[in-house]
Amino acid sequence: MTQQDVVSTGSTTEGRAPKGKALAATERIQAPVGGPGRGPMGGGMVGQKAMTFGPSARRLVAQMRPDRGKAVAVVVLGVISVALMSVGPRILGQATDLVFSGLFSRTIPAGVTQEQAVEGLRRQGDGNLADMLASMDHVVPGQGVDFDAVRNVLLVVLAIYAGAALLGWLQGFVLNTVVQNTVYRMREEVEAKINRLPLGYFDRSPRGELLSRVTNDIDNVSQTLQQTMSQLMTSLMTVVAVLAMMIWISPLLALIALVSVPISLLVTRAIMKRSQGMFVAQWRRTGRLNAHIEETFSGHSLVKVFGRQHEVEETFAEENDELYRVSFGAQFVSGLIMPSMMFVGNLNYVVIAVVGGLRVASGSLSLGEVQAFIQYTRQFTQPLTTVASMMNLLQSGVASAERVFELLDAEEEPVDAPATSAPAVRRGEVAFEDVAFRYDEDQPLIDDLSLVARPGQTVAIVGPTGAGKTTLVNLVMRFYDVDAGRITLDGVDITAMPRSALRGQIGMVLQDTWLFEGTIRDNIAYGRPDATEEQVLEAARATFVDRFVHSLPDGYDTVIDEEGSNLSAGERQLVTIARAFLTDPALLILDEATSSVDTRTELLLQHAMAALRTDRTSFVIAHRLSTIRDADLILVMEHGAIVEQGTHDQLLHAEGTYARLYNAQFAQAVA
Structure with missing residues (x-):
């Protein structure tokens, strides 16, 4: 539900969290044994079935589609940059050949041709040396090293590397834009999804678990994309380019180098298969620990009152130890990838060095070509090692992405029906017609309920805890939809109205006050942002907020925190009533709005609510029966059914x- 859907939010369930209807197949919500997990000592965990690595990674990449143009630019820049980097060692090898040929040329007397020198070495029995000399270029007997040619080659190589670095920087810049846009859209999707989720999802999901998905998991996805995408793309393109250069220089040595690839892949796959489940477990445990911390901090006073600090600390220690265990296992197992890859790469390097030396000695390759090939070998194994070293971060990011996707795939509220024409006159008549509803299919709650609240009436709903009182108003607000029958507002079925239009006609004041960080003026105007200053002041005067505001340091500009700790409980409640008053709703719902305040403040609240209820239909949920004596209609509920209805005097x-409930409340005081 959006922030504009209700005037004041708070607890909307009574006695227990509803068990709701089934969510999506990938998001099974399971209430913990022994309670719904709503209090400071509550449990609760969102059950999850981990996806496989491949589909989740592909779905994460698919999130970049809106920036496909920039993604193509990233690929083009990367290809050119990698191509330049790959050509560099080959050209640098020419400089090595120039130096080596020059040194060899100095040992040959001037005036002797290269062919004559080769023939002389063969006659002396130095066949290998003769083959090496025959394969050399740029041999000028007696001249020595041509440093001008070496300088020119080095300048070309410098220009190539500088161009590759510039293109690599541009690639990183564009890729960072793509990544940030992707994460930005993902956050937007999550925010929009949360507003489309049914109330049952929040009733049964620990807040810390949900916050962990929205914050920790998305941040981890962002970090993963930033740190891996550029390196991963560059590494893969480097492998292809370097492999092509290696085959060009020597197919035999390239074949030897390729032997290490399947070995590395097998090792990496075996380690990844074991560590992926550990990373999913790591983020699940993070969510559970966050849920526990959030609940214990929210209910810190309650924990102190009941002396349950030791149990809370024990639970925290258990969850923290379990998170440490799975995190250590995930990082340790995935951390084995890089050393394993380095070991395989070093073995391959030794073999190539030996075989390459023999090829130089036989004259099949020049020294510069072997030097370039060894450089390519390093360039070939380094990207593989880099990819392997990123696997733990990549797996962690994909595991977080899975959890975000599970939230995005959760079952949403039914789509609003097309808007019907609104009644010409807003009267506020509410009718329940043969309504049936249950949170759990196996546990009936409301069956065949019919009632009519006339325009301007105050309808009080009383009954024991769990009787269905709050459920009744939840159905009116369409926090849940009825299973059978229908509810009408001014003759229009509420399911035929957009939820925003329905809730825009309803004001709600709950037992648990909700204020956000801001001024008192901003909190009053929250339900009607376009209200004028005079309208805000009028609402404040009508609900007695004006009486205490002037004693505050900055009056209506006094800043209160989200807990409203600088206001008393009664003052906070008056602000929420003023907020509802300002919206001028056709229908008003008061859910135990005075149950937590003192008698004097309750009297003020009663006067404020009396002003608020004037000329509008009101539903009042109350446990204090003294507060609803003047109600036009009192409904007594038990087990989801209305067992009695009438005025206070009629029911007594x-x-x-009702008479038993009333006498039970006042018998002790009389005695």
């Missing part, structure tokens, strides 16, 4: 359930 005279 009937000597039924």
Whole structure:
């Protein structure tokens, strides 16, 4: 639900969290044994079935589609940069050949041709040396090293590397833009998804678990994309380019180098298969620990009152130890990839060095070509090692992405029906017609309920905890949809109205006040942002907020925190009532709005709510029966059914359930 959907938010379930309807197949919500997990000592965990690495990674990459143009630019820049980097060692090898040929030329007397020198070495029995000399270029007997040619080659190589670095920087810049746009859209999707989720999802998901998905997991995805995408793309393109250069220089040595690839892949796959589940477990445990911390911090006072600090600390220690265990296992196992790859790469390097030396000695390759090939070998194994070293971060990021995707795939509220024409006159008549509803299919709650709240009436709903009182108003607000029958507002079925239009006609004041960090003026105007200053002041005067505001340091500009700690409980409640008053709703819902305040403040609240209820239909949920004596209609509920209805005097005279509840509340005081 959006922030504009209700005037004041708070607890909307009574006695227990509803068990709701099934969510998506990938998001099974399981209430913990022994309670719904709503209090400071509550449990609760969102059950998850981990996806495989491949589909999740592909879905994460698919999030970049809106920036496909920039992604193509990234690939083009990367290809050119990698191509330049790959050509560099080959050209640098020419400089080595120039130096080596020059040194060899100095040992040959001037005036002797290269062919004559080769023939002389063969006659002396130095066949290998003769083959090496025959394969050399730029041999000028007696001249020595041509430093001008070496300088020119080095300048070309410098220009190539500088161009490759510049293109690599541009690639990183564009790729960073793509990544940040992707994460930005993902956050937007999550925010929009949260507003489309049904209330049951939040009733049964620990807040810390949900916050962990929205914050920790998305941040981890962002970090993963930033640190891996550029390196991963560059590494893969480097492998292809370097492999092509290696085959060009020597197919035999390239074949030897390729032997290490399947070995490395097998090792990496075996390690990844074991560590992926550990990373998913790591982020699940992070969510559970966050849920526990959030609940214990929110209910810190309650924990102190009941002396449960030791149990809370034990639970924290258990969850923290479990998170440490799975995190250590995930990082340790995935950390084995890089050393394993380095070991395989070093073995391959030794073999290539030996075989390359023999090829130089036989004259099949020049020294510069072997030097370039060895450089290519390093360039070939380094990207593989880099990819392997990123696997732990990549797996962690994909595991977080899975959890975000599970949230995005959760079942949403049913789509609003097309808007019907609104009644010409807003009267506020509410009718329940044969309504049936249950949170759990196996546990009936409301069956065949019918009632009518006339325009301007105050309808009080009383009954024991769990009787269905709050459920009744939840159905009116369409936090849940009925299973059978229908509810109408001014003759229009509420399911035929957009939820925003329906809730825009309803004001709600709950037992648990909700204020956000801001001024008192901003909190009052929250339900009607376009209200004028005079309208805000009028609402404040009508609900007695004006009486205490002037005693505050900055009056209406006094900044209160989200807990409202610088206001008393009664003052906070008056602000929420003023907020509801300002919206001028056709229908008003008061859910135990005075149950947590003192008698004097309750009297003020009663006067404020009396002003608020004037000329509008009101539903009042109350446990204090003294507060609803003047109600036009009192509904007594038990087990989801209305067992009695009438005025206060009529119900007392009937000597039924209401009379017993009323007498039970006042018998002790009379005694």
